[in-house]
Amino acid sequence: MLKLAFTRDKPTSPHEVAVAFLRRKELLAVLIGVTLAGVPMGAFNLWLNYFIEQQGQDEVAAVARRSVAMVDARVARLVDGLNDLAQRGIDSCRSADIEALREANFAITSIKELSIIDPAGETLCTDLGLPVGDRKVVSSQPLTADAAFAIEVVSLGDGREGMIRIRRVGNGIANALAALAPTELLVPQIIFQGSPLKSDATLTTRNGFLLASNGVGRSNEDESGRFVAAAQSERYQLEALIHLAREQVWAAYRRLHTVGTVVGSAIALAIVGFALALPARRRGDPIAEIERALAAGELVPFFQPVVDIMTGRLRGAEVLIRWRKPDGSLVLPGAFIPLLESSGLIRDVTRALMRRACDEVGAAYSRRPHLKIGFNLAAAHFSDDTIVRDVRDIFESSPIHLNQVVLEVTERQPLENLTLARRIVMALQDLGASFAIDDAGAGHGGLSYMLKLGVDIIKIDKMFIDAIGTDRNSATIIETLIELARNLRMDIVAEGVESFEQVVFLRELGVRAAQGYVFSPPLPAKSFLQLVEAIDPSQASDQPTAAAA
Ligand code: C2E
Ligand code: CA
Ligand code: CA
Numbered sequence: 001m002l003k004l005a006f007t008r009d010k011p012t013s014p015h016e017v018a019v020a021f022l023r024r025k026e027l028l029a030v031l032i033g034v035t036l037a038g039v040p041m042g043a044f045n046l047w048l049n050y051f052i053e054q055q056g057q058d059e060v061a062a063v064a065r066r067s068v069a070m071v072d073a074r075v076a077r078l079v080d081g082l083n084d085l086a087q088r089g090i091d092s093c094r095s096a097d098i099e100a101l102r103e104a105n106f107a108i109t110s111i112k113e114l115s116i117i118d119p120a121g122e123t124l125c126t127d128l129g130l131p132v133g134d135r136k137v138v139s140s141q142p143l144t145a146d147a148a149f150a151i152e153v154v155s156l157g158d159g160r161e162g163m164i165r166i167r168r169v170g171n172g173i174a175n176a177l178a179a180l181a182p183t184e185l186l187v188p189q190i191i192f193q194g195s196p197l198k199s200d201a202t203l204t205t206r207n208g209f210l211l212a213s214n215g216v217g218r219s220n221e222d223e224s225g226r227f228v229a230a231a232q233s234e235r236y237q238l239e240a241l242i243h244l245a246r247e248q249v250w251a252a253y254r255r256l257h258t259v260g261t262v263v264g265s266a267i268a269l270a271i272v273g274f275a276l277a278l279p280a281r282r283r284g285d286p287i288a289e290i291e292r293a294l295a296a297g298e299l300v301p302f303f304q305p306v307v308d309i310m311t312g313r314l315r316g317a318e319v320l321i322r323w324r325k326p327d328g329s330l331v332l333p334g335a336f337i338p339l340l341e342s343s344g345l346i347r348d349v350t351r352a353l354m355r356r357a358c359d360e361v362g363a364a365y366s367r368r369p370h371l372k373i374g375f376n377l378a379a380a381h382f383s384d385d386t387i388v389r390d391v392r393d394i395f396e397s398s399p400i401h402l403n404q405v406v407l408e409v410t411e412r413q414p415l416e417n418l419t420l421a422r423r424i425v426m427a428l429q430d431l432g433a434s435f436a437i438d439d440a441g442a443g444h445g446g447l448s449y450m451l452k453l454g455v456d457i458i459k460i461d462k463m464f465i466d467a468i469g470t471d472r473n474s475a476t477i478i479e480t481l482i483e484l485a486r487n488l489r490m491d492i493v494a495e496g497v498e499s500f501e502q503v504v505f506l507r508e509l510g511v512r513a514a515q516g517y518v519f520s521p522p523l524p525a526k527s528f529l530q531l532v533e534a535i536d537p538s539q540a541s542d543q544p545t546a547a548a549a
Contacts, residue, residue, distance in 0.1 A: 041268045056227045056249035060242050064231035067201055067240040071186050072233050074110070075166065078179040079149055081108045082168040091175045092116060093125035101127035112163065112180045119172050126180075133157060137165075141205040143236050151238070153211060154180065164211060183212040200243035206232065287343050290336060293323060299349055300324050301357045302522035305531060306372070306493060306515045309507050314536045316372030318408070318515060319357050320522045321349070337378075346378045347386065354394045360525035362399030367538040374406040374436065379413045382421040392431055402432035406457065409435065411443030411450050418452060425453045436493070441477055451488070458485050462496025465516070468505050475505075482509055 081104050090097045093116055101114040105127045108114075113126040123132045136155045143149040143166060152165040163180050170176035186203050202213040227244040293299055303317040323331035340346040354375060365371055381387040395402045407428060415421045425435050436457035437450045441464055460481055467474030478494075485492040494506050497516030506514060523531065 038268065041265065052250060056244065056246065057229070059249065060227040060244040061229040061231070063201075063244065064229040064240050064242040067203075067242060068231040068233050068238065071203060071238060071240060072235055074181075074185055075143070075151075075233075075236055075238070077108055078111065078166045078181065079143075079168075081114075082149075082166065082177045082179055085114070085177050086168055090177065098125065098127060098129060102129075108179070110181065110185055112182060115178050115180065117167065117170075117176045117178050119170065119175070123178075124175065138162075139209050140167075141207065141209050141237065143238075145237065151205065151211065151236075153209075187212045187214045200226075200241070202241040204239050204241065206237040206239055211238070286336075286339055287345070290339060290343075290345060294345070294349060294352060296326075297356075298324050298326070299352065300524070301353050301360065302524055303357075303361065303373075303528035304515050304522040305520045305528070306374070306513055307519045308512055309503055309514050310512050312535075314371065314532060315513050316374065316404070316406070317361075317528060318374040318406075318522075319353060319376070321353055321376075322522070322524075341378045341380055344380060346380050347390075350375065350377065350381065350387075351390050351394070354390070358394065358398040358400050361529060361532075364529055364532050364538070365404055366399035366401075368532070368536060369401060369404065371532075371536070372404055372406050372434075373400060374408050376408045376410070376438065379415055382409070382415050382417070382424055384420075385424055385427065388424060388427045388431070391428055391433060395431075395433075403434075405433040407433055407435050408438040408459065409450070409453070409455070410438040411441070411446045411461075412439050414443075414446060414449075415453075418449070422453055425455065429454075429456075439495075440481060451484075455490065457491040457493060459493045459495050460511075462516075465494055465496050465498075465502055465506075468502050478506075478511075479509060482511060 085100060085104055088100065090100045097116070101116075105111060105114050113128050115126040115132075116124045118124050121137065123135060126132065134157055138153040138155055140150050140152040143151040148169055150167045150169055152167060154163045154165045155161065156163055162183050164183055164186055165178050165180045167178040168176050187201055200214065203211045205211060225246050227246060227249065228242070229244075230239055230241045232239045290299075300322050301319045302322045304320055305317050306315045307313070308315050321333045321337070323333075323336060325331065337346075340349050357373060357375075361373070365373065377387065391402070391405065391407070395405055409415075409421075409425075429435065434457060435453065435455040436459050437447070437453075437455050438459050439461040440447055440450075440458045442461035443450070458481055460478060464474045464478050464481075468478070482492055484490075491513065492511055494502075494511050494514040495516065497503060497506070497514045497518050499518055502516075503514065503518060520531065
C-alpha cells in the first residue's frame with residue numbers, strides 16, 4: 001500500500017517576485033492617494049477663488065447701484081426745488097424773487113447757488129446777490145428723457161473750479177432757473193465692507209459725457225486688476241461707473257482664504273489617511289486577498305494519484321488546489337472555491353493551476369504518455385468557450401499532451417445551458433481531452449442529465465464508497481453505475497477509497513480505477529514525482545532493466 005507523508009516546497013523565487021510586485025502596487029496606491037489628495041484641495045481653492053471673484057463682482061455692482069441711487073436722490077432734491085420755484089413764478093432778478101431763491105437755497109442745502117438764466121444762457125443773477133463773474137458752460141446734456149432739465153458742467157472764474165449745474169430748460173422765451181452744485185455732491189461715495197477704498201467712481205451722462213469723478217485710483221492700473229460695474233439711473237440720463245481694486249476685495253476675504261486652506265488641508269489629510277489604510281483594508285477583503293494570493297503564486301496544485309486496482313499501476317492523478325499561505329499553512333479548497341466561483345476568479349485560477357501543473361509534472365508526464373491528469377472545472381467554465389481556448393493554448397505546446405488531459409465536471413452543480421455545455425465538451429474532446437462526471441450519483445438525479453454531455457468517465461462519489469459493507473442500497477447504486485458505464489462504453493473511477501475492504505469489493509464488481517487515502521492523499525508536486533518514479537520508473541531509466549529482462 002502506498003502511503004506518503006507530504007513534504008512542503010519552499011517558496012519559489014517567482015513567488016517572491018510576485019509578492020514584491022504586490023508591495024510595489026501598495027506603494028503605488030499610497031502615491032496615487034497622495035496625488036489625489038491635492039485634487040480636493042485644488043478644487044476647494046478654485047471654488048474659493050471663484051467665490052471671491054463672484055463676491056467682488058457682486059459687490060462692485062452693488063456699489064454702482066448704491067451710487068446711482070444716491071446721485072438720483074440728490075439730483076431729485078435740486079429738480080424738485082427748481083420746479084417748486086418755477087411754479088411760484090420765480091423767474092426774475094427782482095428782490096422778491098432773489099429772496100425766494102435764497103430761502104430755497106437754505107432749504108435745499110448743499111448747493112452753491114440758485115440762479116436766473118436768460119434765454120440766451122447768460123446767468124442774470126444768483127441768490128447770493130453777488131456779481132456773477134466769469135462762468136463757462138463746458139458741456140450741456142439732457143438730464144431727463146423729455147429734456148425739460150439739462151445737466152451741465154460749468155467752470156467758474158479762471159476755470160479752476162468745476163461745477164455741476166442743473167438747469168430747468170425754459171421755453172426759449174422766458175428766463176430759466178438753475179442750481180449750481182459742487183461736483184463732489186454728485187460723486188458717488190464708495191464704502192466697501194465698512195471702509196472707504198481704492199476705487200474709481202465716475203458719473204457720466206448716458207451718452208458718456210463725463211460729469212464728475214473722484215479721481216482716486218484712476219491710475220494706469222490695467223482692467224484685470226479691478227472689478228468694474230456700471231449702473232444707470234432710472235429717473236435721469238445718468239450712469240455711474242465703478243472700478244474696485246481687486247486686491248481690496250481679496251484682502252477683505254483673506255480670513256475666508258485661511259479657512260479654505262485649513263479645510264482643504266483637512267480633506268487632503270483624510271484622503272492620504274484613506275490611501276494609507278487602503279492596502280490594510282484590502283487585506284480584509286477576501287476577494288482582494290485571493291487575487292493577491294494568485295499573483296503571489298500561493299494557489300498551488302496538489303496531485304492525488306489514481307491507481308489501477310487490478311494491476312497496482314499508476315493511471316495518473318487528479319489536480320486538487322491548495323492555498324499555501326506564506327507561513328506554510330495549507331488551506332483546503334472548500335474554504336475558498338465557492339468564493340472563486342462566485343467572483344468569477346475561478347477561470348484565472350484554473351488557468352494558473354493548469355500552467356503550474358505543466359511546469360511541475362510536465363517532464364514526468366511527457367515520458368509517460370499513458371498517465372492522465374485531471375482538472376476540476378466549475379459551472380462558470382461552461383458559460384462560453386474560453387475554456388476551450390485556454391486548454392488548447394496551455395496544452396498544445398506543453399510536455400503534457402492534450403490526450404492526457406481529463407476535465408472533471410461535477411454533478412452537484414447544475415449547468416445552465418446544456419446545449420452550450422455539450423458543444424464545449426465536444427470541442428475539448430476534439431482537441432483530445434477526455435471528460436469525467438465527478439461526484440456521480442450525488443447530484444440528486446442529475447446523472448441522466450449530465451450523461452447528455454457525452455462524457456468519457458464516471459467518478460463514483462465517495463458517499464457510495466463509504467457505504468460499502470454497511471448499506472445494501474449503496475452497493476446496488478454502484479452496480480447500476482458500473483452497468484451504465486459499461487453500456488455507454490465509459491470508464492469508471494471510484495473516489496474516496498479509504499480501506500482495503502473497499503478495494504476488494506470494487507475489484508470484485510469489476511471497477512478498475514480508484515483514488516483515495518488508502519493509496520495516497522493529494523500530494524505536493526515533489527512528493528507526487530517521487531511516487532511516480534517509485535511505482536512507474538521512467539522509460540529512460542527503465543530501458544537497461546527492460547533490455548536485461
Ligand atoms: P473532488 O473533486 O470530489 O475532490 C476529491 C476530494 O476528496 C478532495 O478534497 C480530496 O482531497 C478528497 N479525498 C480524496 N480521497 C479521499 C479519501 O480517501 N477520503 C476522504 N475523506 N477524502 C478524500 P479536496 O482536495 O478538499 O477538494 C474538495 C473539492 O474542491 C473537490 O472535490 C473539488 O470539487 C473542489 N476542487 C478542488 N480543487 C479544485 C480546482 O482546482 N477547481 C475546482 N473547480 N474545484 C476544485
Ligand atoms: Ca474532482
Ligand atoms: Ca468528487
